[in-house]
Amino acid sequence: MKIVAPTASSIEDAVRLLRKGGLVAFPTETVYGLGGDATNERAVVAIFEAKGRPRFNPLIAHVPGAADAQRFVRWSAAAERLAAAFWPGPLTFVLPRAERSPIALLATAGLDTVAIRAPAHPVAQALIRAAGLPLAAPSANRSGAVSPTRAEHVAESLGERVSLILDGGPCAVGVESTVLDLTGATPVLLRPGGATREAIEAVIGPIALSTALPMGDAARSSPGQLESHYAPSRPVRLEATTVSADEALLAFGPHPPAGAVMTRNLSPTGDLAEAAANLFAHMRALDRPEVGRIAVMPVPHTGLGLAINDRLRRAAADDGAKRQG
Numbered sequence: 001m002k003i004v005a006p007t008a009s010s011i012e013d014a015v016r017l018l019r020k021g022g023l024v025a026f027p028t029e030t031v032y033g034l035g036g037d038a039t040n041e042r043a044v045v046a047i048f049e050a051k052g053r054p055r056f057n058p059l060i061a062h063v064p065g066a067a068d069a070q071r072f073v074r075w076s077a078a079a080e081r082l083a084a085a086f087w088p089g090p091l092t093f094v095l096p097r098a099e100r101s102p103i104a105l106l107a108t109a110g111l112d113t114v115a116i117r118a119p120a121h122p123v124a125q126a127l128i129r130a131a132g133l134p135l136a137a138p139s140a141n142r143s144g145a146v147s148p149t150r151a152e153h154v155a156e157s158l159g160e161r162v163s164l165i166l167d168g169g170p171c172a173v174g175v176e177s178t179v180l181d182l183t184g185a186t187p188v189l190l191r192p193g194g195a196t197r198e199a200i201e202a203v204i205g206p207i208a209l210s211t212a213l214p215m216g217d218a219a220r221s222s223p224g225q226l227e228s229h230y231a232p233s234r235p236v237r238l239e240a241t242t243v244s245a246d247e248a249l250l251a252f253g254p255h256p257p258a259g260a261v262m263t264r265n266l267s268p269t270g271d272l273a274e275a276a277a278n279l280f281a282h283m284r285a286l287d288r289p290e291v292g293r294i295a296v297m298p299v300p301h302t303g304l305g306l307a308i309n310d311r312l313r314r315a316a317a318d319d320g321a322k323r324q325g
C-alpha cells in the first residue's frame with residue numbers, strides 16, 4: 001500500500017489501476033472513497049471484499065457532472081434543478097437505471113435504481129475525468145467502522161487491502177453525502193448528509209424523510225440504512241451533559257463539562273460545519289482502550305446537525321444488526 005500526493009503522474013498510475021479493475025482510495029469533500037470501475041463487476045466485487053461489506057448494500061456511482069450522469073440514469077427535471085444548485089457537491093440522487101446503463105448490477109445490489117453523485121473535490125474530479133469511467137466509491141474503511149476523513153485513516157482501516165491512496169489532506173465536509181430518492185412524486189431523504197434538508201427544500205420545495213416510512217420500507221429502499229454503522233469500538237452515550245471518570249467526552253460548544261479521561265471538542269464556537277468536518281477524526285481519537293465509554297454532548301438538530309446526529313445515533317446503536325459500511 002502506498003500513500004501518494006495527487007500529481008499528474010500519480011493520477012496516471014491510479015487510472016492504470018482502475019482500468020484493470022483495481023482499487024484506488026481517493027479524497028472527496030465528504031469522506032475518502034474506495035474507488036473502482038462501476039461498470040466492471042469484478043472491480044465492484046473487489047470493493048465489497050476489501051470493505052467486508054454485505055453485498056446487498058448498493059454503491060454510489062461517481063461522475064464528473066450532470067451531462068455524464070445521463071448515460072447511467074434516467075434524468076429528471078428535479079435532478080436537473082438540484083444538480084444545477086448542488087453539483088459538484090455532497091448530494092447523491094437515486095434515479096431509475098437508464099436503459100442499457102453500463103453500471104454493474106452488483107453495484108446497485110440488483111435494484112432497478114442507481115445512486116449517483118458528482119463530487120466537488122478537485123482530486124476526485126481529476127481522477128474520474130482522467131479515468132473516463134464512473135467510479136463506485138463507498139467510504140474507504142472496513143464495513144461498519146468510522147468513515148475516513150484523512151489518508152492515514154484509510155491506511156489504518158484497509159491496510160494492504162488497498163494498493164494506492166491519493167492523499168488530498170483532510171476532507172472539508174467530513175460527513176457522507178445526502179442521499180435523496182428522486183424516483184417518486186415527492187423526493188425522499190434516505191440519508192441526511194453534507195447537503196442540508198433546508199438547502200434542498202429551498203430549491204425543490206418540501207421533501208419527505210425516510211424515517212417517516214415504516215422501518216422495513218426504509219431498509220428496503222436504501223439497504224445501507226441499518227442501525228449500527230459508523231461505529232467506534234467503545235460504547236457511545238448520547239445527550240451527555242455530565243461525564244463520569246471513565247468516559248471520554250465528545251464535546252460541542254463553549255462549555256464542556258470537566259472530568260473526562262480525554263476531551264475532543266467538535267466545535268468550541270458551536271459551528272455545525274466545523275463539527276461535521278471534525279466528527280469522524282474526533283471519534284477515532286477518543287476510541288482508545290483506556291476509555292470506558294464515549295459520552296457525546298447534544299448537537300442541535302438543524303442544518304448539518306441532522307447528518308451529525310444521524311451518524312452519532314448509529315455510532316451509539318448496539319442492536320446486534322450486521323454493520324454496514
Ligand code: AMP
Pocket residue numbers: 057058059060094108111113114115137138139176177179190191221222223224225325
Ligand atoms: P456509502 O457508499 O457508504 O456512502 O453508502 C451509500 C448509501 O447509498 C447507502 O446508504 C445505500 O443504501 C444508498 N444507496 C446506494 N444505492 C442506492 C439505491 N439504488 N437506492 C437507494 N439507496 C441507495
Ligand code: MG
Pocket residue numbers: 138139147324325
Ligand atoms: Mg460508509
